[in-house]
Amino acid sequence: MTKQVVPLDRVIIRFAGDSGDGMQLTGDRFTSETASFGNDLSTLPNFPAEIRAPAGTLAGVSSFQLHFASRDIMTPGDAPNVLVAMNPAALKANIDDVPRGGSIIVNTDEFSKRALQKVGYESNPIEDGSLESFRVHPIALTSMTVEALKGFDISKKDAERSKNMFALGLLCWLYNRPTEGTVEFLTQKFGKKPDILAANLAAFKAGHAFGETTEDFAVSYEVKPAPMDAGTYRNITGNTALSYGLVAAGQRSGLPVFLGAYPITPASDILHELSKHKKFGVVTMQAEDEIAGIGAALGASFGGALAVTTTSGPGIALKSETIGLAVSMELPLVIIDIQRGGPSTGLPTKTEQSDLLQAMFGRNGEAPVPVIAPNSPVDCFAAAIEACRIATKYRTPVFLLSDGYLANGSEPWKLPNLDELVDMKIEFATGPNHTLADGTEVFWPFKRDPQTLARPWAIPGTAGLEHRIGGIEKADGSGNISYDPANHDFMVRTRQAKVDGIANDIDPLFVDDPTGDADVLVLGWGSTYGPIGAGCRRVREAGMKVAQAHFRHVNPFPANTEEVLKRYKKVVVPEMNLGQLVMLVRSKYLVDAISYNQVRGLPFKAEELAGVIEDVIKSV
Amino acid sequence: MSDTIKFPSLALVPSADEPQSAKEFKSDQEVRWCPGCGDYAILAAVQGFMPELGLKRENIVWVSGIGCSSRFPYYMNTYGLHTIHGRAPAIATGLSTTRKDLSVWVVTGDGDALSIGGNHLIHAMRRNVNLKILLFNNRIYGLTKGQYSPTSEQGKITKSTPMGSLDYPFNPVSLALGAEATFVARTMDSDRAHLTSVLRAAAEHDGTALVEIYQNCPIFNDGVFDGLKDGEEKEQHIIRLEHGEPIVFGAERENGVIRAADGSIQTAKVADVGLDSVLVHDAHANDPGLAFALSRLSNSENLDQTPMGIFRSVERPTYDTLLRDQVAQAQSSGAPDLAALIAGNDTWTIS
Numbered sequence: 001m002t003k004q005v006v007p008l009d010r011v012i013i014r015f016a017g018d019s020g021d022g023m024q025l026t027g028d029r030f031t032s033e034t035a036s037f038g039n040d041l042s043t044l045p046n047f048p049a050e051i052r053a054p055a056g057t058l059a060g061v062s063s064f065q066l067h068f069a070s071r072d073i074m075t076p077g078d079a080p081n082v083l084v085a086m087n088p089a090a091l092k093a094n095i096d097d098v099p100r101g102g103s104i105i106v107n108t109d110e111f112s113k114r115a116l117q118k119v120g121y122e123s124n125p126i127e128d129g130s131l132e133s134f135r136v137h138p139i140a141l142t143s144m145t146v147e148a149l150k151g152f153d154i155s156k157k158d159a160e161r162s163k164n165m166f167a168l169g170l171l172c173w174l175y176n177r178p179t180e181g182t183v184e185f186l187t188q189k190f191g192k193k194p195d196i197l198a199a200n201l202a203a204f205k206a207g208h209a210f211g212e213t214t215e216d217f218a219v220s221y222e223v224k225p226a227p228m229d230a231g232t233y234r235n236i237t238g239n240t241a242l243s244y245g246l247v248a249a250g251q252r253s254g255l256p257v258f259l260g261a262y263p264i265t266p267a268s269d270i271l272h273e274l275s276k277h278k279k280f281g282v283v284t285m286q287a288e289d290e291i292a293g294i295g296a297a298l299g300a301s302f303g304g305a306l307a308v309t310t311t312s313g314p315g316i317a318l319k320s321e322t323i324g325l326a327v328s329m330e331l332p333l334v335i336i337d338i339q340r341g342g343p344s345t346g347l348p349t350k351t352e353q354s355d356l357l358q359a360m361f362g363r364n365g366e367a368p369v370p371v372i373a374p375n376s377p378v379d380c381f382a383a384a385i386e387a388c389r390i391a392t393k394y395r396t397p398v399f400l401l402s403d404g405y406l407a408n409g410s411e412p413w414k415l416p417n418l419d420e421l422v423d424m425k426i427e428f429a430t431g432p433n434h435t436l437a438d439g440t441e442v443f444w445p446f447k448r449d450p451q452t453l454a455r456p457w458a459i460p461g462t463a464g465l466e467h468r469i470g471g472i473e474k475a476d477g478s479g480n481i482s483y484d485p486a487n488h489d490f491m492v493r494t495r496q497a498k499v500d501g502i503a504n505d506i507d508p509l510f511v512d513d514p515t516g517d518a519d520v521l522v523l524g525w526g527s528t529y530g531p532i533g534a535g536c537r538r539v540r541e542a543g544m545k546v547a548q549a550h551f552r553h554v555n556p557f558p559a560n561t562e563e564v565l566k567r568y569k570k571v572v573v574p575e576m577n578l579g580q581l582v583m584l585v586r587s588k589y590l591v592d593a594i595s596y597n598q599v600r601g602l603p604f605k606a607e608e609l610a611g612v613i614e615d616v617i618k619s620v
Numbered sequence: 621m622s623d624t625i626k627f628p629s630l631a632l633v634p635s636a637d638e639p640q641s642a643k644e645f646k647s648d649q650e651v652r653w654c655p656g657c658g659d660y661a662i663l664a665a666v667q668g669f670m671p672e673l674g675l676k677r678e679n680i681v682w683v684s685g686i687g688c689s690s691r692f693p694y695y696m697n698t699y700g701l702h703t704i705h706g707r708a709p710a711i712a713t714g715l716s717t718t719r720k721d722l723s724v725w726v727v728t729g730d731g732d733a734l735s736i737g738g739n740h741l742i743h744a745m746r747r748n749v750n751l752k753i754l755l756f757n758n759r760i761y762g763l764t765k766g767q768y769s770p771t772s773e774q775g776k777i778t779k780s781t782p783m784g785s786l787d788y789p790f791n792p793v794s795l796a797l798g799a800e801a802t803f804v805a806r807t808m809d810s811d812r813a814h815l816t817s818v819l820r821a822a823a824e825h826d827g828t829a830l831v832e833i834y835q836n837c838p839i840f841n842d843g844v845f846d847g848l849k850d851g852e853e854k855e856q857h858i859i860r861l862e863h864g865e866p867i868v869f870g871a872e873r874e875n876g877v878i879r880a881a882d883g884s885i886q887t888a889k890v891a892d893v894g895l896d897s898v899l900v901h902d903a904h905a906n907d908p909g910l911a912f913a914l915s916r917l918s919n920s921e922n923l924d925q926t927p928m929g930i931f932r933s934v935e936r937p938t939y940d941t942l943l944r945d946q947v948a949q950a951q952s953s954g955a956p957d958l959a960a961l962i963a964g965n966d967t968w969t970i971s
Contacts, residue, residue, distance in 0.1 A: 295714065464678070
């Protein structure tokens, strides 16, 4: 019997279970099948900081949310249409996010009295009527998996562990996903363990077959491919895209890439990824600490490498003194901060945008550093290249502020035409650049390019350019130690002017104002681009007018920023912090911008932002 | 330029076309240490030694942290980096590993290397990065005007310790040996010949060379090494270490270092124990045990029996070489393909 197939525009699924239940893998596989099917998609992994929190506890719940649609989408979605809850903890931790009428697939095998008590359920929510307003599908996932694997030569524990594949098979049937990719993936992953491979494949197929035959699911759903530009696509996370951007920048500049880094969540994946690419001349060094990571990078930069350091907020705090040295020595250095919840250790696996002011001002003295913030997982590729371009062209450290949401979130990426990537030709100094009064030709390490104000990059090994530089104030031009008051004043202002001047070398601030006469501008930066865009879309669909502008360059702001801001009656600035961009905008442009904030460790929801925007529109 | 001395650790660094003079290594900057500072003597010795290396000046880099000694790079007519407190070994590591054609030297002090920068120092030595680290030990903080340092003797009266310092000091040689250093030596500012010989051995060494240089601070810790400098006294106090030679000392070489029945090492009159009982120094021994025991003969409280020279010099592949080998291995399988990397294994096409 063939069941009815119901078409849908978009679906949000959340897989939730214990840290050890394989939810991230299940989500990844479903994402891959969805990507290859041609839907637009966006994902949000959400996992605990503990590697293995105690089983069955709320602290140990790991989830993976996927939003896929037949049109372009901008976020992983607000509320799941379907929640797959592998145990009571997963149900309890996620139920509040599921709208009434949503579907919940629960693994009844894990709903023992003890497991329920562990998370504070006094009675079984599947049976006590508390889930009446949802469409609940109670399924004995574990025991059905074990039953399906009866003939296999594996332990009961291994059989039980295959339950995530049973769930994946069921969901693939329910949403008419292709299955070839998962079969191939499992074959590669477990190729050396034939018994485990066979068990996983069987569990996956059993889940699929169960969907077809069970009466519990009367229909299946289809989400047609989204209309997307012609081209070749892959799915990619922000951290992977960022890593590839650095490799590409190395290739375009012709410089060896040097990464000095110390492991830290959620930045370590960049270290892992770049460590695979020595073939591209990429050298990675796992340093003894954060300070050594950036120190080694700065040393490599002095030697002419494209130097990078990666970390998260606590690491930036440790690197601050070396960033100041890089400002003073005016050497290229890309500092990547994958922001997470703070202060201190904060929320290591959750997202936040709260390092902006640290990046702007977290150093002693006047130490301006350009700040670039990618606005989507895919944009991490281009933003990394842009950071390398600015750093090498202006001989300056540059901050790249990604965050946990971009780092681990994924979306389809139309592969770029590599020939169209920005040209980053580097010219090292080769000879004298100054003539003394007596006619002697000399090299002055701090004689600047009149356009960019960048100083020459003179690397060791170049005869005649031997010079000594450091963190002590340098005389304009010669670079010799100088304690002269007027010189210091001049150098401080010149370093600032150099960074300010980058405003003329970046794209102007783009404003999306479809009708051209909106009163309200929503202004953001970094990873909130998708949620703000989705919020604006909702507002417009409701018949209201709103404009959106989003900073990719936060320091300096694009040259047209003031003109854009002054065009609107109200400016709303949503941020995942307590108002850091808004502080900069208000002080620089004297605009009475409205700050909207949340710091829950999660991205904004489109619905939430739509409400905020509508309130402001109505108040005009 | 000597034809007899080879520097295998510098084989990848381009040689100078012409013989060089010490003068060529003097920069145009005015030297600004206090009158009588031991740093002057070390600077002169280094500038005098540099021509012996026979390297192109532009391929030599001096890197320092913060402190009196860390002004050193400004006075060398080579490339130089005067960085931040304690971080010179880390910064030099990045430079050395990415530029095989450079000879990288680090100048540091007892506060810079052993206090604020202790972590970077031990890890540079552990990795065996091809750095020559000159640790100027004056057992005091000079640039901040006279606080005790991690090599000051316990009970030191300073501005920050008016009732005497409480900390037990580090023995830098013991520390370096414990940190798996492949080359560890000690010398002194005032003994130019010995200092030069140690610099030569350090330069010859492939890997991290840690050279502790006793250096007098005439302002805040004057005379602290006088026992090792006074003409008559010093022969009784300095134990010169020569690889392959019996460890004897004294004006008439009348004293020797022996292993006692309990396994410890001690000094004794050669006449009493016989020359055969005197330990023969083996700087190349894989086991650092004897080197460590020798390092314990003196400390910040007591310099009565102070070994000078090369405690340890062993071969171990450098971090720089191992890293470059991995890159070369990765690159041996054909040209990199950026498009293939970016595409990955799981693409789909929309037409």
